[in-house]
């Protein structure tokens with residue numbers, strides 16, 4: 001089955017596009033890789049295409065996203081493009097990983113912009129399923145990853161990692177990737193996914209790529225557009241605090257509690273910052289450290305207005 005094939009399983013998204021709701025764009029247009037970008041909504045169609053590609057010996061790369069794409073997502077897509085024959089980007093705002101309904105409702109959505117950016121970065125297929133298709137009535141099965149998910153983001157957002165582990169498992173079984181690409185920006189998430197894949201023998205290579213930042217250091221995030229101008233200005237304390245910790249570590253500081261206290265004080269110096277957590281912890285287990293013997297990861301989360309941001313940095317090689 002060729003990627004250009006158009007058939008009756010054409011997605012609702014694609015149908016909306018052809019009715020002009022997503023602008024006057026031809027979805028069959030040619031990408032930089034010379035193949036048409038397809039938007040697939042149907043789970044069966046996606047699974048069939050993935051199986052077919054595998055049978056033809058093609059490697060499949062998957063970039064899971066919730067849309068509202070930015071350069072961070074694009075860095076994952078470009079690497080995926082370079083390493084795989086077929087590039088699938090999933091676009092699904094996954095309700096089960098949202099702890100608060102208002103956060104889910106105000107999550108930015110921009111399908112038209114996403115499709116344009118995805119195509120330019122070399123995506124072959126956008127897999128954009130509907131919520132009822134992914135979680136039909138009487139849905140009962142969830143994936144839970146144990147103690148890695150209880151601290152930090154897991155403590156602040158109960159159920160979050162259960163939702164993440166569940167959706168990733170479903171995306172892996174539907175899209176059948178050989179490799180899947182994640183950002184270090186969501187450090188704890190990347191550990192959870194690696195654990196999940198190893199424990200359930202899912203056979204997907206997990207590639208984690210560095211955090212892409214704004215010129216002032218703020219980690220790119222789909223939620224950044226929700227920040228007001230003053231919140232945006234003050235939000236840079238998160239990355240600045242992390243860079244200062246890295247500098248202190250390079251200068252020989254190994255007292256994890258002192259580093260955490262300094263990071264906390266710096267973030268609290270921004271009047272609009274509502275600190276959630278600061279952790280200087282073991283990079284594999286995420287247990288908080290007293291002294292840093294080898295490497296450590298610093299994880300931080302804070303609210304600015306109603307927008308909650310996270311960031312992290314590695315201390316050590």
Ligand code: AMP
Nearest residue numbers: 065066067072182183185186211212220
């Ligand atoms: P999201 O759409 O926020 O669920 O993110 C999709 C993927 O993009 C996740 O693997 C994120 O870790 C990754 N990502 C988000 N922000 C960045 C960033 N600033 N730099 C690199 N990767 C990112």
